[in-house]
Amino acid sequence: MARIIALQTHDIRFPTSRTLDGSDAMNPDPDYSASYVRLRTDAADGLEGHGFVFTIGRGNDVQVAALRALEGHLVGRDVAETLDDLGGVWRELVHDSQLRWLGPEKGIMHMAIGAAVNALWDLRAKRAGVPLWRLLSSLSPEQIVDLVDFRYLTDALTREEALTLLRSAEPSRAERESRLLSEGYPAYTTTPGWLGYDDDKLAKLCREAIAQGFTHIKLKVGADLDDDLRRLRIARDICGPDVKIAVDANQRWDVAEAIRWTKALEQFDVAWVEEPTSPDDVLAHAAIAKAVAPVPVATGEHVANRVVFKQLLQAGALSVLQLDATRVAGVNENIAILLLAAKFGVPVCPHAGGVGLCEAVQHLAMFDFVAVSGSLDGRVIEFVDHLHEHFVTPVEVRDGRYLAPTAPGAGTEMYPTSIAEYTHA
């Protein structure tokens, strides 16, 4: 009988602020970082579960301290029993009343639980010898809803409704799985659009994105309206009318400013306006969405938990749901969010980039296509070509599409050499 014998943590930071990769109106100088957790067992297979929280530098040590606070919940557990009841483990971690006080269900403690939960899923998928998206897509509707905590969701989605959704997608799962394996999943790229890049670099990167087969890009906006108008004109001129261009304000605006600014940018045929204001502000997003229609409003990478997503959907406040692999409490909570999005008929276009977010979130989007929403309409996964070389199973993006991963696991394992080289002193 194998047990979890160690929870190891690493404070990993990449000095990305030197090149202004990842610079936007709220985050001028991020150092892309990972609070990294490894679960080791005494099983003969030697497999480990890896997970992480993506952060942007300072405070990564605090996030690591939160991971360590979970040691008592995980070390010593029977591996097989634990992995067979990840719904139960999720509830135990999230409902630890003393730890819950530190959120509740938001911020550093909640993200730490997410990383630990994702590490458990990584281990389970490795032991099953399949990529996470296939593991999830092989579960029955009942097994899937058992992973979800419906507390605080039942006014929008009950267990029975979730089962009905999943059952209706079940007969055609195999068809979509083979389509994914042959065609991949659509991607869009944010690589051209960081605010710290000058106009020439923007133009060059737009041309490269098109040459690489992307039909959808995203530009950061929100620091200066004249700059934004000029940069959007450059991008639209290069891209022509058929490439989608989304804009991302990274929470810079209040309601009136968001409406005014979005209306000024609308002439460039904006695919969506992302994070117009505080991610906590359901009512503001609803007011903005109503005023800027038909421009779709997108948000999610900073949405703290399923309860806030539920409200954004109930209020008609978002048209594009941007799932994030490491903001909420891991795979289980993201399944709840996928189910909510399917119930409300809103497409999920995951946030990615950062450190390993592409590697992690692709599994959730592909599971959504196979077993939940059953659709690719209006759906794209963000892609940024950063830091993939540090991952054992890096994403493969070709002709603007994510290839379906085939290696066992959740995509969250970094090379030991990368961990060692970028561990923060």
Added chain:
Amino acid sequence: MARIIALQTHDIRFPTSRTLDGSDAMNPDPDYSASYVRLRTDAADGLEGHGFVFTIGRGNDVQVAALRALEGHLVGRDVAETLDDLGGVWRELVHDSQLRWLGPEKGIMHMAIGAAVNALWDLRAKRAGVPLWRLLSSLSPEQIVDLVDFRYLTDALTREEALTLLRSAEPSRAERESRLLSEGYPAYTTTPGWLGYDDDKLAKLCREAIAQGFTHIKLKVGADLDDDLRRLRIARDICGPDVKIAVDANQRWDVAEAIRWTKALEQFDVAWVEEPTSPDDVLAHAAIAKAVAPVPVATGEHVANRVVFKQLLQAGALSVLQLDATRVAGVNENIAILLLAAKFGVPVCPHAGGVGLCEAVQHLAMFDFVAVSGSLDGRVIEFVDHLHEHFVTPVEVRDGRYLAPTAPGAGTEMYPTSIAEYTHA
């Protein structure tokens, strides 16, 4: 020229779970704790600024790590300049883009900033030789609004509207200040109502509360409806019709259950129903408030920031706003929340108890009375008779009222002996 020369932290935990003090439907066994921060300077006066985050045990070490992450922002600063611009300091801390990623503006990092901000206010009040409530009440309307960050608030409250509110209360400040000094501020007590207490202890503590002059008590509910009905009947029988009895569900319910349960308890003339569901769920609170009217809905002790409070007010989702001294980013953010409450005409009835929350929050309620809302109507500060002996300037509650504190500072300083004795090993 004096500088801040050290930020010292302490992980302080009281073993309160042994007696089930503080037990409720979500928190069966809290160990009341404080993540404590001391700011030392090289000024000749030897004064220090003290602040803390209240937690309930596990994870207090993570909260302390978050306090330490602020050292680089504070140590080395000029004391006088820093204390003269606490609005600027607040913005610098809350808008540190790398730390902000860990919330944003919620959870462990945000609460750490709150404790540091409160420690700065403690130092400023001590240097001025006045209690915090009088210091705040001596500021001009312009100085007060300079402390507030109106980002994300302007759809509900602008700087100009806040100034108008403050100016209209200004001429009568002195009158209310002397009334406070002579009469104190109304309190209510939660001491009788913890879920872990048996019926005899409940009855005895109700009698004691009335003997002590309280005219308002609160009972924890939400674990078992039959138990709640029995306990409320006991309390109402002892209290008679003139004592107010509030109930507190500590987030246990979904919408439908909250409505059903509250309607079942309404027969006992419930003063308010507190935390019926997730503190993040503005729309659920609005639905519950509408369905259970005229029973008022109360929440706040777990509301993450001013943006969520703003929405609760906009949506008509709460009738009693329960300010907490250590959940949001300190005095400055609580001033924003007091201004929002005044704009919407909703009474503020602060959450207290825990470790030092009574000592800290009374200053904010008294400042509200003197300089913001100008009213005591429907307003009471929670009181729990726990752990006050560890504070240098403990609250004084007599005949069911908080006496206005007169000692300099924010009330947040613990005795060195208490810090030493209860430091977690």
